[in-house]
Amino acid sequence: MAYVSIADRDHEIEHHDPETFITKYIWSQDHKVIAIQYGGLAILIGLVGMIMSSMFRLQLGFPDTFAFINPENYYQLVTIHGMIMVIYLLTALFLGGFGNYLIPLMCGSRDMVFPFMNMLSVWVYAVSVIILVVSFFVPGGATGAGWTLYPPQAISPGTPGTDWGILLMLISLAVFIVAFTMGGLNYVTTVLQARCKGMTLMRMPLSVWAIFVATILGLLAFPALLVAAIMMMLDRTLETSFFMPAILQAGEVSNYSGGSPVLFQHLFWFFGHPEVYIVALPAFGLVSDILSTHARKNIFGYRMMVWAILAIGGLSFIVWAHHMYVSGMNPYFGFFFATTTLIIAVPTAIKVYNWVLTLWQGNIHLRAPMLFAIGFIFTFTHGGLSGLFLGNVTIDLPLSDTYFVVAHFHMVMGVSPVLVVFGAIYHWYPKMTGRMYNETMAKWHFWLTFLGTYSLYLPMHYVGFLGLPRRYFSMGDTAFMPESAVTLNTSMSISALIIAATQVLFLYNIIVSLKKGEKAGPNPWKATSLEWQTPSPPKHGNWGHSLPEVHRWAYDYSVPGQEEDYIPQTVPATDVPVGRDHGVDH
Amino acid sequence: MYLTLIFLGVIMATVITWLLRQTLNTQPWVSQPADDAVTGVSINTNTKTVALTVFLTVATSIFALFISAYTIRMEEPDWRPVAEPVLLWFNTAVLILASIAYHWTRNAAVSGVQGRLKPGLFVSGALTILFLVGQLVAWQQLNAAGYYVERNVANSFFYLLTAVHGLHMLGGMWVWARSTIRVWSGADADSVRLSIELCTVYWHFLLLVWIVLFGVLLST
Numbered sequence: 142m143a144y145v146s147i148a149d150r151d152h153e154i155e156h157h158d159p160e161t162f163i164t165k166y167i168w169s170q171d172h173k174v175i176a177i178q179y180g181g182l183a184i185l186i187g188l189v190g191m192i193m194s195s196m197f198r199l200q201l202g203f204p205d206t207f208a209f210i211n212p213e214n215y216y217q218l219v220t221i222h223g224m225i226m227v228i229y230l231l232t233a234l235f236l237g238g239f240g241n242y243l244i245p246l247m248c249g250s251r252d253m254v255f256p257f258m259n260m261l262s263v264w265v266y267a268v269s270v271i272i273l274v275v276s277f278f279v280p281g282g283a284t285g286a287g288w289t290l291y292p293p294q295a296i297s298p299g300t301p302g303t304d305w306g307i308l309l310m311l312i313s314l315a316v317f318i319v320a321f322t323m324g325g326l327n328y329v330t331t332v333l334q335a336r337c338k339g340m341t342l343m344r345m346p347l348s349v350w351a352i353f354v355a356t357i358l359g360l361l362a363f364p365a366l367l368v369a370a371i372m373m374m375l376d377r378t379l380e381t382s383f384f385m386p387a388i389l390q391a392g393e394v395s396n397y398s399g400g401s402p403v404l405f406q407h408l409f410w411f412f413g414h415p416e417v418y419i420v421a422l423p424a425f426g427l428v429s430d431i432l433s434t435h436a437r438k439n440i441f442g443y444r445m446m447v448w449a450i451l452a453i454g455g456l457s458f459i460v461w462a463h464h465m466y467v468s469g470m471n472p473y474f475g476f477f478f479a480t481t482t483l484i485i486a487v488p489t490a491i492k493v494y495n496w497v498l499t500l501w502q503g504n505i506h507l508r509a510p511m512l513f514a515i516g517f518i519f520t521f522t523h524g525g526l527s528g529l530f531l532g533n534v535t536i537d538l539p540l541s542d543t544y545f546v547v548a549h550f551h552m553v554m555g556v557s558p559v560l561v562v563f564g565a566i567y568h569w570y571p572k573m574t575g576r577m578y579n580e581t582m583a584k585w586h587f588w589l590t591f592l593g594t595y596s597l598y599l600p601m602h603y604v605g606f607l608g609l610p611r612r613y614f615s616m617g618d619t620a621f622m623p624e625s626a627v628t629l630n631t632s633m634s635i636s637a638l639i640i641a642a643t644q645v646l647f648l649y650n651i652i653v654s655l656k657k658g659e660k661a662g663p664n665p666w667k668a669t670s671l672e673w674q675t676p677s678p679p680k681h682g683n684w685g686h687s688l689p690e691v692h693r694w695a696y697d698y699s700v701p702g703q704e705e706d707y708i709p710q711t712v713p714a715t716d717v718p719v720g721r722d723h724g725v726d727h
Numbered sequence: 728m729y730l731t732l733i734f735l736g737v738i739m740a741t742v743i744t745w746l747l748r749q750t751l752n753t754q755p756w757v758s759q760p761a762d763d764a765v766t767g768v769s770i771n772t773n774t775k776t777v778a779l780t781v782f783l784t785v786a787t788s789i790f791a792l793f794i795s796a797y798t799i800r801m802e803e804p805d806w807r808p809v810a811e812p813v814l815l816w817f818n819t820a821v822l823i824l825a826s827i828a829y830h831w832t833r834n835a836a837v838s839g840v841q842g843r844l845k846p847g848l849f850v851s852g853a854l855t856i857l858f859l860v861g862q863l864v865a866w867q868q869l870n871a872a873g874y875y876v877e878r879n880v881a882n883s884f885f886y887l888l889t890a891v892h893g894l895h896m897l898g899g900m901w902v903w904a905r906s907t908i909r910v911w912s913g914a915d916a917d918s919v920r921l922s923i924e925l926c927t928v929y930w931h932f933l934l935l936v937w938i939v940l941f942g943v944l945l946s947t
């Protein structure tokens with residue numbers, strides 16, 4: 142090997158590693174263990190969310206067939222599915238999982254700056270997950286209010302789970318926010334203050350940039366959810382009237398008066414829209430690094446990518462009301478929010494062009510992580526385009542609350558980030574475990590998931606156009622739904638089940654490869670960023686006795702005239718081995 | 728939402744401008760010796776101060792959102808303003824004194840005057856507790872006057888805002904308790920200096936928040 146990696150540099154490092162099983166794997170303060178705890182728990186609860194979706198897809202595809210699904214638990218399943226996927230899976234996995242794992246390693250730090258708080262963060266997150274799960278087993282069951290939890294119906298009799306379910310949901314969210322804030326303080330401070338020598342901000346891999354900005358978004362946006370949750374809890378328990386208007390409940394006049402449901406919508410979406418970018422930005426970052434590594438090319442327009450991340454972050458706070466076009470807002474507001482919404486498409490599109498241009502004339506290796514990354518470009522572009530439809534008020538009005546919206550946000554926030562999650566897990570699997578996953582199985586996993594999601598969500602746009610409303614237990618006989626659309630619904634359900642079943646491949650692969658996988662070595666992808674220059678899996682303290690020093694950005698792939706097609710960030714300009722074909726441009 | 732928007736606008740503008748300044752005029756693809764020498768510390772202070780600053784932003788965002796919600800909900804016709812108890816003026820004065828006391832303690836810690844730490848911490852803590860008790864008494868007075876939480880949303884907001892502020896104070900008291908215990912068990916000024924300094928900032932912050940909240944409550 143041409144480069145001496147940190148991995149081979151010191152064998153003699155003695156860190157006071159945690160000794161017992163408990164301090165090593167359970168109450169661990171090591172960011173890598175915490176990352177895997179965060180990620181593992183997120184994937185576990187994500188599987189629950191996936192099984193839920195299979196269950197309600199059964200109802201949608203085959204109405205009146207399955208007795209175990211009734212309107213009540215249908216709504217509960219849909220609600221908790223949405224909540225789990227957006228918050229407890231994706232947010233936790235990207236920031237708690239990948240953020241924790243990659244930030245210190247990519248920045249060249251030994252750990253997060255506040256390891257104890259980091260440990261608290263994961264355990265508080267676990268508590269929030271437990272509360273969420275418990276809510277299924279309390280009297281009345283989990284809430285069935287839809288993941289947006291709109292009042293008044295979220296806390297009015299008739300909706301499932303108005304006794305305890307909704308309370309536990311709100312408490313669980315509040316607890317999650319506490320966990321997130323503890324994690325977030327760590328991520329931001331670590332990126333700002335604990336990078337190694339030579340790691341200027343503009344030498345950070347895009348993964349770090351993206352997770353960093355997503356964390357800032359989260360820190361500023363989650364408070365809105367917290368505020369809304371607290372006020373809704375009071376409406377539910379003390380019968381205050383923050384959100385609840387005077388209404389009849391079960392035929393009786395309630396104690397509520399004058400509350401403003403639209404206020405809740407403002408608060409919710411003030412959180413909700415930045416939230417979609419809290420999930421999307423880390424996906425953008427990870428995908429950039431995967432593409433560049435497996436195409437053996439520097440990322441196209443690095444600075445532009447960073448600026449786009451910043452621009453998207455800033456803009457994502459001023460578009461929230463595009464979720465509320467049908468709430469009866471002033472047309473000028475509608476105009477304003479449509480404009481900002483369409484503007485945010487510009488930096489987003491820049492990123493897409495840059496990914497594609499990174500592939501241009503690259504030396505593309507179609508390994509599983511790369512397949513997932515390229516798949517992401519497709520699904521994300523599709524989702525982004527349907528977003529442009531919805532961003533226009535006049536087009537949105539008929540489409541709002543139809544399956545078109547469901548298709549849009551699943552393309553853009555369901556499928557796309559999940560493809561990145563898989564790609565990133567395969568990409569960093571050798572680093573995290575020291576072993577390779579099974580490539581063939583991973584490729585099958587990709588194609589089945591990718592084609593499966595297309596066969597599920599493309600038709601969904603179409604039934605949305607036909608006017609099929611979302612959040613209906615069953616449609617019965619409706620004049621505007623032709624027979625063919627009903628058949629389509631069945632086929633979508635079958636796709637959903639196939640996709641769900643496919644994920645067994647993934648689980649099997651990552652579990653069995655832990656023991657059976659080939660030994661990976663420190664740098665199987667010949668990647669440049671710091672984490673690949675240390676042993677796989679990295680030891681406690683990450684770097685042995687001396688911290689790494691950085692001499693270049695993370696994208697020196699295929700530099701002309703060099704012997705190897707990559708130069709690690711740790712290699713000084715003077716030490717780059719020159720190839721025999723020096724000076725020949727290829 | 729205007730308030731929150733303005734607040735967020737300012738935060739985002741600051742963050743983005745700051746970050747942009749780091750990214751302009753760089754050529755990341757060139758391996759420059761000047762960059763090699765850069766340490767990985769972006770802000771010239773310690774990590775705890777950075778974390779506190781970030782946390783204060785989060786807390787400000789919570790209060791700004793509550794106030795936004797307040798101003799939006801206020802527009803509805805059922806709003807009946809609360810007659811704030813006079814006691815709140817007294818509480819405000821107490822909180823100002825607590826802030827001053829903390830600052831005095833901080834000065835002692837910074838200049839290493841060991842002898843002033845104990846009385847300083849004691850007085851700041853006592854005043855803060857007095858403030859919290861005062862707030863509880865104000866609640867009781869309101870309740871006794873018939874301003875129940877659920878009777879009108881203006882009342883609900885009053886209890887809610889004061890409670891959230893009080894909880895933040897309690898959180899601060901936890902850190903206060905830790906430094907106090909350390910000082911009583913013989914820690915020297917230098918080892919508690921940072922914790923006292925940061926608490927002082929936090930106390931000033933909560934004083935400012937309280938003044939804003941009180942202003943909003945009084946004026947509506």
Ligand code: HEM
Nearest residue numbers: 417421463464486525528529531532541542546550553554
């Ligand atoms: C090009 C950029 C985008 C535009 C113009 C856009 C526009 C919209 C609009 C107007 C709606 C509201 C539709 C309605 O309810 O009637 C919507 C819904 C949604 N969008 Fe996007 N979007 C974009 C990108 C994204 C991204 C990147 C994500 C996530 C990663 C996302 C996630 C969502 C979600 C979750 C919803 C639906 C929430 C719900 O009602 O349950 N969007 N989008």
Ligand SMILES: [Cu+2]
Nearest residue numbers: 414461463464
């Ligand atoms: Cu949105």
